[in-house]
Amino acid sequence: MFRSEHEFVRWVRGLAGRPSGRVRLGIGDDAALVEETAGQDLILTTDMTIEEVHFRCDLHPPRAVGHRALARSLSDIAAMGGAPRYALVSLALSRRTKRAWLEGFWRGFAALAKRFGVSLIGGDTALVAGRTLIDVMVAGEVSSGKALLRSGARPGDQIFVSGELGLSSLGLRLLKSRRRGRSSGEAAAVRSHLYPEPRCALGRYLSERRLVSALIDLSDGLSTDLARLCEASGVGACVWGDRIPRPRLDASQKSLDWALHGGEDYQLLFTVPPRQVPRIPDHFGRLPLSRIGEIKRRRGVLLAGTDGRFEPLNPGGWDCFRK
């Protein structure tokens, strides 16, 4: 139908036409942004979580499904440098769903909502013949003019990421292997897959101090999301393979593949103008911040190997339209 999500989004954006005066950002960024009059802009975002696409009942406990369904949208708010406020949840529940599952789901959802100061204020519910689908809409706020977009990166800006990349992919593989007796590092990977932490505090820190030129959250994998940021900014990038922070449990080439292409880490990737680089700390709380590359004028993303050679880094992350 469409060859990629990118093509689909471009098509819908064409149909939607120019958004009205108060819409600062419509289709195509992490979230939409609407100017309000009282010093705060409104951020709106929505994300689906689908059985057999985003979770499997035999791998993901219901509490983790509730947590992850909300975390996806909170991460979009983090990617704008905003604070989440309200959530609406649409639940299309499989008729097979047991009340215990639903209770677990809400426990996971409510615990994360409470920790991030988010009020559940509405939604919709239906029972369906097929699989369960959850759609979570979150409204948030950001100080007027301080929202962080994908589109501000300039040649020479340095590329940073928070945390370790590929950890969620590793966690998912460990879950699928069903091996018992995990090391503490393995347990941490599983936990980060089941209960990812949206980086809202880091996003707000970067936006309030105006330290970054562009920002995106890593939901679909570094190779895919960095390409989106570059496309929106009209630039290219070079990333240094050996600088990409990744779990050291597996020294093989695989861990680099996961770090480059694995999704659902929900870390932040941001670009920093050279003069601001000294102001970026090594850690934000306990979360490491790593410089992994540089924005280039020439389009396309290159990966630099330890041997000094460059190769193209093609988007290999999640894309629902890709075969």
Add this chain to the structure above:
Amino acid sequence: MFRSEHEFVRWVRGLAGRPSGRVRLGIGDDAALVEETAGQDLILTTDMTIEEVHFRCDLHPPRAVGHRALARSLSDIAAMGGAPRYALVSLALSRRTKRAWLEGFWRGFAALAKRFGVSLIGGDTALVAGRTLIDVMVAGEVSSGKALLRSGARPGDQIFVSGELGLSSLGLRLLKSRRRGRSSGEAAAVRSHLYPEPRCALGRYLSERRLVSALIDLSDGLSTDLARLCEASGVGACVWGDRIPRPRLDASQKSLDWALHGGEDYQLLFTVPPRQVPRIPDHFGRLPLSRIGEIKRRRGVLLAGTDGRFEPLNPGGWDCFRK
């Protein structure tokens, strides 16, 4: 799992806890309401449209599916007396979907959005193995303190509805019959099923003039939605069967059944304090407004027949949890 949507909503509301200070209205009304500082309150609502539940590909053209998916949420905004502004659309598309279907869908969606001044500003997309599901979130505005709730009806208030009830049910039955050569009345019924008109202008008129004590949109049928309004207001009601405006195509008992229990008319039902009744016009534009009953102190809804007898009017409309 749950016996009714009502029971489910009560359960979720208990879990969600008391919403934070600025939330004027959380789970359980037509939409959520959040106080903003600039003289306008924010309205948020979300509604799912599901293949084989809300539409069938052999009956509903894609343009009608797009129209109806947005109309559901616009009607919720109408039910608060607000003006819709922004929409986000989550599309879980069946892998069988053809591009032509999607184009028709967006044409229907975009035409209605344009007419109501709604900007499409974001969403999410996925391809799924099962049936198509569309979730539409709409954000709207209402002047501070002027939102119309379900909860304000008082004994003695008169009950009004707009338009004709049961028209959408009649239209659906005509569509299913696949009979050719429809009369103009039949064609109008089919059109009102495929392309229902959200009553936003009427909702705003009633809210700006403070004419009504409570209001709800008729999405799930008069018997179900009036019971919801009464429950929220802590009152009962009596409706006069012969006053209920309905299509005169079929004089049988069936047309009364459809008017009482048929859903998807998206007309407004509102209650008017006695001293305001003279200020309610017979028509709003070309839309008739009919007085059909009265709010009573005693709980429960009664239907008065032409023989002067009363019988209980039990909710017979749509409830996803009902067997």
